[in-house]
Amino acid sequence: GNVEKAKFYYGEIVKIDSNNFSVYKLLAGLYNSNKDSTKLIYLLKASKINPQEGDVAYDLADVYMKFQDREKAYQVLNVAIAADTGNIVLQKAILPVANFLKKYNEVIISGEKILLADADPNVIKDVAKAYYYLKNYQKAINLFKLLELSNMQNETTLYLTALSYRGIKNYPLATTYTKRTIDEGISTNTAEYYALLGLVYSESDKVSQANAAYKKGLEYKATPNIYYHLAVLYDTKLKQMKNAQKYYNLYLKSKPNAKDNKEEIAFVKSRIEQIKSTD
DSSP states (O other), rough: OOHHHHHHHHHHHHHOOOOOOOHHHHHHTTTTOOHHHHHHHHHHHHHHOOOHHHHHHHHHHHHHHHTOHHHHHHHHHHHHHHHTTTOEEEHHHHOOOOOOOOOHHHHHHHHHHHHHHHHHHHHHHHHHHHHHHHOOHHHHHHHHHHHHHHTTOOOOHHHHHHHHHTTTTTTHHHHHHHHHHHHHHOOHHHHHHHHHHHHHHHTTOOOHHHHHHHHHHHHHOOOHHHHHHHIIHHHIOOHOOOOHHHHHHHHHHTOOOOOTTHHHHHHHHHHOOOOOOHH
């Protein structure tokens, strides 16, 4: 009841004074959900009057992120940071946004400065991700390890740790961390985690374990990625051409993304023809 009264009362004020920054800010605060378009409207009005105010910039960026509009979130935070260069809250808030926009060097430079004064787990995670995406795997691992020391690791950070160990060809630890990722939580990504485990086993010549891991992944979800790697395993390591052909065909039937997997699709089609011709 009181919230509705406040909305009405503040709404009447902005009818009279349409440039009242404080009231727009208060109105936005009365809406709990960041997916509420009315909240977005009030934040936009407040931001238009004073784009440099940190609280509004933070909240507006948060709403933009919920609507997947990362470029706008980044711009809003950047303007407020330029006006208040010492605002650590805003500097932290922009890091995951910048990672989404592939501004990895920016994340590292800004994030490392913050970490000198404040070992915030979220900042550690953002900087570690940036190092990972730049293929600086050892630095990524070092930071992900810091998260583990404070028990702040999660499914994503363990998965990226596993991928980083694979990146530096440390297959035993890549295996360990992939298994830990699977244990951390059965999720919609479990099939892909088993795909990674299979790949790591395959790259370290543990062929039967690779085969088992891929097939375990298929129990969770039949993905093009798993079919492809299983086919390659049967083709190149196990030399079982009938099985290779079967999984190559299943790969094509599973409709892999034509744009992202152009080379793999071309390879699979030519390989099927080669196998057929040697039958």
